Amino acid sequence: MSDEDIRPMTDEERQRAKVRSDTNKERSDVGTIAIQEVLEHEDGSATYTFDMDEKAHKKLAELGLELAMTCVAYEMDIQEAMDHIRWLGVSKEVNEELEENENG
Numbered sequence: 001m002s003d004e005d006i007r008p009m010t011d012e013e014r015q016r017a018k019v020r021s022d023t024n025k026e027r028s029d030v031g032t033i034a035i036q037e038v039l040e041h042e043d044g045s046a047t048y049t050f051d052m053d054e055k056a057h058k059k060l061a062e063l064g065l066e067l068a069m070t071c072v073a074y075e076m077d078i079q080e081a082m083d084h085i086r087w088l089g090v091s092k093e094v095n096e097e098l099e100e101n102e103n104g
Helices: 011-025 056-075 077-102
Strands: 033-040 047-053
Touching: 011 033, 047 056, 056 077
Parallel strands: none
Antiparallel strands: 033 047
C-alpha cells in the first residue's frame, strides 16, 4: 500500500465524522470508532482501517454475536441476513422516491 492509494477524507466526511463523534461523547454507553484510513482498489472495493476504544470493541463483539445467534435461530447464514438488510434499505429508498414523486 502506498500513500498514492490512500484517499484523504473530504471536508464533508470529516464534518460528518465530527458530528457523530460529538454525539457519541454525550452518550456513556457508546464507544468510539474512527476511520483511520480508506484504501480504494481498482475493482471499486475499498479497505478500511479503524481505531476503536474498548467500549466500542465490546459492543461490536456483542452485536456480532447477537447477529450470529439470530441467524442460527432462523436457519440463515450471515451473508443471507446481510443481503436481506441491503434489500430492505434499497426498498425503503425506492418507496421514499415514489412518495416524493407522488407528492411533488
